[in-house]
Amino acid sequence: MSGSPSPPKSDQLTPSTDVPPQPHSSVGDLWVRTRHVALPFGSLLLFLVLWQLLATSGTWSETLVPPPAKVWDAFVNVSTTHDGVRGYNGTYLIEHLGISLRRIAVGAGIGIALGVLFGLLMGTVGWVRSLFEPWITFLRTLPPLAYFSLLVIWLGIDEEPKITLLAVAAFPPVAVSTTTAVAAVPKSLVEAARALGASRWDVVRDVVVPSALPETLTGIRLAVGVAYSSLVAAELVNGLPGIGGMVKDAANYNNTPVVLVGIIAIGISGLIIDGLLLRLERAVVPWRGRA
16 A cells, blocks of 8 residues: 655745845946936036037137137136236136125116015016016016116216126016916915904915915026126126126137136026026925925
C-alpha cells in the first residue's frame, strides 16, 4: 500500500518575490529635477556660440557686433581700475548700477504707491474712476521720451526729472491692475461682510485688499519692468554716473562692447529683482493658483 503523497512545500505554492530593488531615481526623474537649470544654461551656451559665429563670419564689423571676448574685456575694464582709469568715467560698473537702482527704487516706489492708492479709489468709488481713468489711459500710452524733455524744462537736469519720469512710467500699470482687481471682487463677499456689521473701511481692509492683492502684485511687477525699460530715457540728460547714462555715453562714441555690458547688467539685475518680487508674491498670496 503506497503512502499518501506529501503536500507540496510552501515555496512551491508561493511564487518567488525576490525582485531586484528598483533604483530610487531614474534618468527621467533626474531630468525633471535638473531641467530648470539645464535648459537656461543650454540656451545661454547656444546663444554664445551663435554670437561668436556671427561675430567671426565677417557679415558685420566688430564695431557693430563685437565677439563675446571683447565684451568680457570691456566688463573687466569697467569693473576695475586699468591704466590708471577707474571703471567707466571714473565710476565702477557696480556703482553705475547701484545709482540707477536707487533711482528706480525711489521713482518706481512713488509711482507704485500712488498707483495702489488711485486703484483702490477708482475701484470702490465710481465717480473717481470716471474722472481719472481716461487720464491714466492717456498717460499709459505715452512713451517716456514724449514727455521727458518737458520734465527737463520744468524740473532741470538733476535728479528730479529722472525720478519723476520713472514714477510716471510705473504709475499706470499698478493703477489699472488694482482698479480691475478691486472692481472684480465678488459682491457676495462684500455683502456678507456688511451683513456682519463691517464698516466701509473694514470691508476695504478685510475683503477688498486681500482679494485684489494678487493682481496688484502682478501690476507691481509690470511697473518695475516699465521703469527698467524707461531707465535709459531717464538718464539721457546728466545720467552719469548711472548705468543708463553709461550706455548712452558709450553709444555716442560707438563703444559697442561697453553698451552691451550695460544692457546685460540692466537685464540681469532686472531678472533678479523680478525673481525677488515673484518670491514675495508667493509668500504674500500663497493661495494664488490653487483651488
